């Protein structure tokens with residue numbers, strides 16, 4: 001797609017509302033950018049130093065996603081608070097974009113267990129221990145799938161699941177929903193901008209010369225006809241779905257959508273992977289338990305081991321038995337390690353302990369009950385502000401996650417959801433004003449997460465700030 005087309009597309013995504021002057025909003029954004037520069041001189045100095053050896057001043061390019069005049073650097077984080085190098089304090093509703101939903105360095109069993117683990121036990125022996133067995137037992141009982149593996153990120157868990165699905169079906173493609181995100185997995189980093197097209201989603205060309213449509217089929221969320229069309233050629237090894245789309249804002253499934261999706265996967269011989277990396281915010285069994293979903297593969301990462309690098313992928317008995325037969329683990333002449341599923345550090349004992357302790361002590365109904373209560377207060381507060389000012393915005397929530405949308409109705413498809421993010425003025429003003437007033441929001445969406453340590457007072461302070469933000473959007 002040419003640059004001018006991209007600009008036109010971006011402009012078409014800006015919501016416009018009576019009473020909100022976008023030009024004036026851009027003046028307010030400039031003021032916030034200046035204020036940010038004034039508040040963070042030490043970060044600016046660090047950014048200059050960092051650029052000598054780090055592209056863009058960051059060791060992971062995700063850290064540059066805040067789009068600030070200079071990079072913000074952190075000195076410390078604890079519970080739901082973060083402090084920057086200049087000593088500014090933030091109430092954190094981002095929580096690392098999910099890994100730390102249980103809090104930064106929380107005072108709980110996971111933290112105390114890991115602290116003594118590092119001093120007294122080894123991290124890498126290239127052998128399993130009882131933690132792995134207990135974690136798999138808990139996951140099997142909660143999610144209803146028989147076999148479990150770990151990975152170091154949800155992206156890896158998705159990648160490894162694709163390998164297994166392709167190996168067992170002999171089919172080349174995976175199907176994704178347009179604009180969904182499943183990590184840095186090449187097959188899923190594609191999108192459809194015009195009907196029928198499948199294009200690379202980001203300018204980096206990971207597979208020069210390869211036709212994006214050779215590995216990927218794309219359907220539209222909540223559109224079962226498009227799913228059937230993608231699957232009927234019987235060349236799709238696996239379908240990727242979240243319970244609700246969460247990466248363009250939250251888009252809930254229409255009634256009956258998941259039942260029919262399951263049916264179509266079975267009819268056309270494609271495996272179904274449910275990716276709960278974000279929707280684990282719903283509860284200890286994600287949405288799969290309470291909604292009665294029936295995946296062949298199930299993936300979660302990020303918070304599953306309290307932010308320690310770890311992810312899990314589970315699969316059915318039938319898949320595990322076929323995989324075991326192919327890997328011939330009992331044959332001394334076959335190397336199980338060279339199957340491309342994980343590497344030497346993947347099942348390390350530190351991540352596995354963090355996984356077990358999180359499953360046992362933190363991914364519990366009691367902890368989720370507290371997070372839900374705080375989130376309910378936040379959602380009610382923001383809805384009250386929206387009603388008070390009569391603005392056409394809305395808030396959708398799932399467990400301890402909520403999403404502010406700059407349109408009045410909940411989204412039903414991913415493009416509509418993207419418009420609701422409010423890029424081009426609303427989004428930028430919200431995020432910069434929040435940051436300058438001491439609040440972190442997930443930087444690429446209008447999403448908020450509550451941890452068990454987020455208090456009613458933290459929430460009320462945000463709601464007060466949101467009230468000012470909406471009032472300022474309307475003034476002038």
Ligand SMILES: Cc1ncc(COP(=O)(O)O)c(C=O)c1O
Nearest residue numbers: 153154155181182183277301302
């Ligand atoms: C639904 C979903 N799946 C997978 C991932 C990838 O997770 P990770 O960054 O741990 O690889 C993400 C990340 O945001 C996600 O939202």
